[in-house]
Amino acid sequence: MDDIVIRSPKAPRPRSSELKKRLWRNKYLYLMIVPGIFYFIIFKYIPMGGLVIALQDYRPFKGITGSDWVGLKHFERLFTEPDFLNILVNTLLLFGMNLVFYFPIPIILALMLNEVRISFFKRTFQTLVYLPHFMSWVIIVSISFVMLTSDGGIINELLVYFGFEKINFLLSTEWFRPTYILQVIWREAGWGTIIYLAAIASVDPQLYEAARMDGAGRLRQVWHITLPAIRSVIVILLILKIGDVLELGFEHVYLLLNSMNREVAEIIDTYVYTAGLRQGQFSYSTAIGFFKSFVGLVLVMLANKLAKKMGEEGVY
Amino acid sequence: MVEDKSFGGRMFSIVNFSLLTIIALITILPFLHVVAGSFTTSAEMAVKKFILIPTIWSFDAYKFIFSTDTIFRAMGVSAGTTLIGTLFSMLMSCLMGYGLSRRDLDGRRVIMFMVVFTMLFSGGMIPTFLVVKELGLIDSYAALIIPSAISAFNLIILKNFFQNIPEGLEESAKIDGCNDFGILFRIVLPLSMPAIATISLFYAVTYWNTYLSAIIYLNDNAKWPIQVLLRQIVVLASGLDYSSDLDTAVPPPDQTIKMAVIVVATMPILVVYPFLQKHFAKGALIGSIKG
Numbered sequence: 358m359d360d361i362v363i364r365s366p367k368a369p370r371p372r373s374s375e376l377k378k379r380l381w382r383n384k385y386l387y388l389m390i391v392p393g394i395f396y397f398i399i400f401k402y403i404p405m406g407g408l409v410i411a412l413q414d415y416r417p418f419k420g421i422t423g424s425d426w427v428g429l430k431h432f433e434r435l436f437t438e439p440d441f442l443n444i445l446v447n448t449l450l451l452f453g454m455n456l457v458f459y460f461p462i463p464i465i466l467a468l469m470l471n472e473v474r475i476s477f478f479k480r481t482f483q484t485l486v487y488l489p490h491f492m493s494w495v496i497i498v499s500i501s502f503v504m505l506t507s508d509g510g511i512i513n514e515l516l517v518y519f520g521f522e523k524i525n526f527l528l529s530t531e532w533f534r535p536t537y538i539l540q541v542i543w544r545e546a547g548w549g550t551i552i553y554l555a556a557i558a559s560v561d562p563q564l565y566e567a568a569r570m571d572g573a574g575r576l577r578q579v580w581h582i583t584l585p586a587i588r589s590v591i592v593i594l595l596i597l598k599i600g601d602v603l604e605l606g607f608e609h610v611y612l613l614l615n616s617m618n619r620e621v622a623e624i625i626d627t628y629v630y631t632a633g634l635r636q637g638q639f640s641y642s643t644a645i646g647f648f649k650s651f652v653g654l655v656l657v658m659l660a661n662k663l664a665k666k667m668g669e670e671g672v673y
Numbered sequence: 674m675v676e677d678k679s680f681g682g683r684m685f686s687i688v689n690f691s692l693l694t695i696i697a698l699i700t701i702l703p704f705l706h707v708v709a710g711s712f713t714t715s716a717e718m719a720v721k722k723f724i725l726i727p728t729i730w731s732f733d734a735y736k737f738i739f740s741t742d743t744i745f746r747a748m749g750v751s752a753g754t755t756l757i758g759t760l761f762s763m764l765m766s767c768l769m770g771y772g773l774s775r776r777d778l779d780g781r782r783v784i785m786f787m788v789v790f791t792m793l794f795s796g797g798m799i800p801t802f803l804v805v806k807e808l809g810l811i812d813s814y815a816a817l818i819i820p821s822a823i824s825a826f827n828l829i830i831l832k833n834f835f836q837n838i839p840e841g842l843e844e845s846a847k848i849d850g851c852n853d854f855g856i857l858f859r860i861v862l863p864l865s866m867p868a869i870a871t872i873s874l875f876y877a878v879t880y881w882n883t884y885l886s887a888i889i890y891l892n893d894n895a896k897w898p899i900q901v902l903l904r905q906i907v908v909l910a911s912g913l914d915y916s917s918d919l920d921t922a923v924p925p926p927d928q929t930i931k932m933a934v935i936v937v938a939t940m941p942i943l944v945v946y947p948f949l950q951k952h953f954a955k956g957a958l959i960g961s962i963k964g
Contacts, residue, residue: 379779385853386772390784393769393823397787400820403804404796410803417803466696472689485697488704491942493882495900499907499935500703503710509719509928511706547700575685607798608885612908626798633799634889646797654794 411644417637424640431644441645448624451610454538460598462542463549464591468579470550471557486547497544498612501536502527528617537613537622552594556587592669596660625649704939711735711932718929734933744937746895747902750814751881752941754898758818758880763873765823770831771857785832792825798889805890816890817883817898824879827872834868835861874945881941903938907931 380387411431413424435441466486473479489497505526507513513523526532564582573581607626614622623631625645633642664670705725710718711734713727738744773781773788795801801820810816838861846856862869884900891897897905 376779379777383775383778383853386775386778389768389853389857390772392765393772393828394784394787396765396823397791399808400801400804400822401791401795402787404800405794407796407800407803410800417806469689469693472685473693478690478693482693482697486700488946489700491878491946492939493884493900495882495884495904495908496935496939499903499931499938500707502907503707503928503931503935504703543700543703574679574681612904629798630889634802639799639803643797643799646799650794650797657793 408643408647410640411647413640415640415643417639427640431641432648434641435644435648443620444623444625444628447621451534451537451624454534455541456598458538459541459545460595462546464553464587466546467550467553467557467587468583470554471583472575472579483547483550486550488547489544490548492544494544494606494608494612497540498609501540505536527613528615530618530621533613533618533622537610540609552590553587556590557583560586589669592664592667596657596664599656599660707932707935710929711936713929715927715929718927731929734929735937737930738933738937743902744899744934747897747899748937750896751883751898751900754814754817754883755877755880755941758822759873759876761818762822762824762827762876762880763869766828766831766872766876767857767862767869769823770828771835771853771861773828774832774835776836788825788828802889811890812893812896814896817886818880820890821879821886824876827875831865831868831872834865838864870948874948877945878942899938903934906934 407421410421410424412426412428413421414427414430415421415424470479470482473482502510504511505513507523507525507527512526516523524532526536560583564586565578568578568582607630610622610624611627611630614627626649629642629646629649632638632645702725709725709727712730712732714729714731714733717727717729717731772778773785775781805811805816805820810819842860842864843856846860851859882900883898884904887896887898887901891901894901
């Protein structure tokens with residue numbers, strides 16, 4: 358006790374020794390996070406550093422240190438290659454479809470589900486529609502293939518039964534995008550409702566009470582109370598979605614991709630895989646990958662800023 | 674809330690119910706169709722295409738797919754990866770998540786930023802592949818686990834959960850002479866069972882569904898997990914891209930066989946789904962809270 362009284366008025370350098378003490382006291386905590394930090398450094402940050410190979414003509418046997426530096430050559434190629442423009446357009450189109458056709462569906466579903474008063478129905482519905490989210494893309498695509506194939510698939514048999522022509526969904530260029538987006542909706546729409554349902558659950562019931570007093574019907578209540586209440590959640594999810602602009606799910610598209618629909622189905626991710634790992638153009642495909650990550654990051658930051666300007670809370 | 678008894682209100686309810694019922698049916702019918710199809714004889718499948726309940730139950734398709742050990746081996750690889758991967762990921766995530774949940778830890782904000790940043794920006798496929806290759810993990814089962822050992826999202830959920838445990842409990846354990854490892858394993862983890870269950874299931878589902886890592890890091894088809902095999906059997910054999918990498922050992926299968934393989938690959942998920950169902954919504958929500 359006396360110690361403290363004597364030392365406190367001066368206290369020349371207790372901070373650093375205190376810090377040391379704290380560090381030492383928490384030594385086991387640091388020990389706990391070290392494996393995780395190593396993981397993030399090795400598998401996340403070293404690859405980020407590895408992006409420099411986009412500025413090289415990387416040859417696996419020469420390594421990063423031995424490969425020739427070529428400056429922006431690969432980026433120049435990227436912006437002059439007609440192939441790349443096509444891929445970029447494909448990517449953006451799929452993203453646009455995601456935004457227009459998929460994004461509103463969980464919101465609508467959540468609003469509809471919120472109007473259901475029978476909790477048994479609600480729970481059963483949720484159990485059923487959450488299920489596809491836990492299936493891998495391989496399973497989702499496989500089931501679709503089995504159903505869509507023109508060789509005895511149920512959808513084509515139905516078309517024939519009702520007097521239509523068979524459609525080769527899997528090999529056609531026109532049907533690739535609808536198939537893609539329907540699969541996205543099938544797998545994710547149900548699961549996507551969770552976060553909106555939670556936001557709706559926190560709305561004050563008195564607001565509805567008051568609206569009913571004023572003679573508002575159910576639709577008006579949804580429009581004037583529920584929807585504004587979840588507005589900020591919608592904005593946050595929209596920002597995150599925009600950040601994923603070029604992140605459409607390699608697995609999903611790759612599984613749908615074949616030589617017949619390549620023209621519309623090749624997106625940045627699948628191209629990086631084919632050009633990079635299959636054909637060994639490491640540097641060029643890394644440049645493309647970098648372009649994608651970078652655009653995603655910039656877009657998220659812009660969207661976040663915009664949201665904040667509009668008076669919403671951003672993601673960070 | 675009081676039920677709206679007006680005509681408009683009732684109509685609204687009826688339309689709403691009907692639509693939701695239809696949506697639920699559309700979501701679930703493809704699964705039922707595939708399950709039913711897998712138990713149908715090929716002959717019946719060829720005649721009537723709209724099957725929800727087979728007239729003659731047949732296990733032919735299953736007998737066929739289990740007649741070689743290809744499926745067994747792939748299931749074994751997936752099961753092993755899932756089990757070991759989940760344990761490993763949980764260990765890493767719990768340790769790091771607990772460390773980061775302690776407010777008196779210096780540097781925790783910096784490390785958190787480091788974690789969150791990986792969710793916004795990444796080195797991408799090729800540089801990551803090169804790192805995995807440098808580490809000599811190509812063609813090893815470890816390549817399915819180690820490069821994706823910690824999911825930043827799951828880590829943050831765990832960290833937030835640990836953070837909400839009253840600090841008093843930890844303090845008293847400390848006074849009783851427990852060190853931080855003791856506190857984590859004897860006090861914090863037992864109190865966090867709902868979060869542990871949720872995140873374990875998330876990891877397990879991810880590992881079971883592993884496809885991308887397998888096609889990038891494994892060249893040897895004897896090591897393929899079930900998802901890759903499923904794709905070979907169903908997607909590639911559907912008249913597409915025979916050229917690329919079709920395993921010639923697999924004959925062009927008919928519908929019932931494809932369906933049986935899908936069912937087998939889906940089964941483990943369906944088995945754990947009731948447990949998932951109990952916890953996951955909560956887990957997904959904890960993670961969505963900022964911070």
